Amino acid sequence: MTITMYDTLLQLPLFQGLGKNDITSILDKVKIHFSRRKAGDIVLRKGQACRDLVFLLNGSLMSETSDKDNMYLFYEEIDAPSLLEPYSLFGWRTEYASNYITSTVCDFVSIEKFYLLSELSNYEIIRLNYLNILSNRIQNLSDRLWTNMAGSVEDRIVDFILLHSIIPTGEKRLKIKMDDLAKLLSSTRIRISRALNEMQDKHWITLHRGEIRVPDFVHLKEHREARRLEQSIKSET
């Protein structure tokens, strides 16, 4: 069990570049909390104080995030191994930004912030990894602010889903009323519905009661890339 845990942790960006001896000696010095949760549990709640590094060791879960107006919910699948919201341990708002709900039985390991600062921070490589993780997220989020949503209704639906898809793999789900999606994309309910049905016919999405599911969002990314390329050729000629 412990051998597996070390190997799993070493796969994470936070511990990249560390050897097995390093991680063993770090974990010897810190208090580690293990937990196993059954499927369907809310393990962390939006607004809950973030005081620990929480690692998902086994299993998979869904993050659930809502917009400021509570018009929609967006879900992203997260598979082990993963470190949950390392950016919520610092800054003005040290609380979780999303809910996390287990999809399968999940094993977690958590380490108090105190040990991150007193023990883990003694390793320059961990300090650097942490700065890299946070800076990557800034660069990723910032790119989204400067990416325009424009074009056909279908284009804008794709852009809207991609805008909120931060985890690079896994299923995405958007729970929203058609009327609200129409309002957000400055379109009409009928046009939105037509575009969604066409997207379902192309197997990009599946439509459920009040929910759009994207089993594999590579199709959406390809669509956006192709459109970008088209536009740049058009603007050159």
Add this chain to the structure above:
Amino acid sequence: MTITMYDTLLQLPLFQGLGKNDITSILDKVKIHFSRRKAGDIVLRKGQACRDLVFLLNGSLMSETSDKDNMYLFYEEIDAPSLLEPYSLFGWRTEYASNYITSTVCDFVSIEKFYLLSELSNYEIIRLNYLNILSNRIQNLSDRLWTNMAGSVEDRIVDFILLHSIIPTGEKRLKIKMDDLAKLLSSTRIRISRALNEMQDKHWITLHRGEIRVPDFVHLKEHREARRLEQSIKSET
């Protein structure tokens, strides 16, 4: 001169909580590079490698950022003291995300990344401040992703400008063709033009050739807050 510099640096979030003796002893150990630039100089360019902590000590400058499609340019005023793009020193893309152009004579101090890691990082408070600065930015950018742009044309223009306004004070400028703004906001050139003129009449913005200037964006923020409040009252009744 040097006394002033220490006092100025101590006002920055990165050095918050340090004493004057600390900063003196830190700066004794690191190589500092001073420079003075005249007004109108491009001091840092988008895409240029970011290898130093660059501090603006005196003067003011404008950041210039373009969207991915090069449809528009957005400008934000930055006043001294300020640390430029601390998030571009780490992560996948260690290059500046914006251009920086001096508006007045400006004094800069820069410290190589090497010294940040070898000397500044020895102070736990600086390490913590750095993590806080990066985490704050993530929380700030992330909030924008979950803030909807919807409502009247005026509402959407306000949202669009606020979406790109990251520095909490100072003048903002948006250089864009009316046709492109109409495209981005799913509206028409005529409606956009009418809304902008009304906003100018209210002294929220001033209109120039191909450019919208926002001398004080508190008006835009108040408008958005009032609208939010209105919507939440409406949805409760």
